[in-house]
Amino acid sequence: MVAVTAIVPSLINVERGKPVAGDGDLARLLQAVKDSDDKDLPADNECLATALAWSLDDVADCLKEAKDRSLIWGSRSGQRPAPWFTELELTVQGKRFLTEHPTA
Numbered sequence: 001m002v003a004v005t006a007i008v009p010s011l012i013n014v015e016r017g018k019p020v021a022g023d024g025d026l027a028r029l030l031q032a033v034k035d036s037d038d039k040d041l042p043a044d045n046e047c048l049a050t051a052l053a054w055s056l057d058d059v060a061d062c063l064k065e066a067k068d069r070s071l072i073w074g075s076r077s078g079q080r081p082a083p084w085f086t087e088l089e090l091t092v093q094g095k096r097f098l099t100e101h102p103t104a
Contacts, residue, residue: 021061021062021065021066023101024101025062026062026065026066026069026071026097026101027097027098027101027102027103028052028103029048029052029059029062029063029066030066030071030072030090030094030097030098031098031103032048032051032052033048033072033088033089033090033094034090034095034098035051036048036051036088037088037089037090042086042087042088043074043087043088043089044074044077044084044085044086044087044088045059045060045063045079045081045084045085048063048088056081057081060081060082060083060084063083063085063088064083066094067083067085069093069097070091070093070094071090071091071093071094071097072085072088072089072090072091072094073088073089073090073091074086074087074088074089075087
């Protein structure tokens with residue numbers, strides 16, 4: 001990973017010094033948002049962390065990447081770790097991404 005980050009520093013979350021979420025992580029996150037929406041349950045960072053068995057920091061990092069790529073929409077909250085979203089939904093791009101990257 002060191003060689004890759006030296007060449008492509010944008011692959012690292014500057015705030016936490018961790019790799020940015022890959023397509024597999026994004027697909028799992030988007031599927032969890034979709035599953036929540038299908039059940040008419042509001043999705044936020046905490047419920048996603050529980051559903052995915054991820055830390056709140058990992059969920060926040062992945063949500064930031066998903067938001068930057070216009071895959072999700074949600075109301076931003078001041079809770080930590082940031083970004084914290086409530087009422088998450090998939091965008092059209094998020095639905096398309098999930099179709100192209102199905103989860104197992």
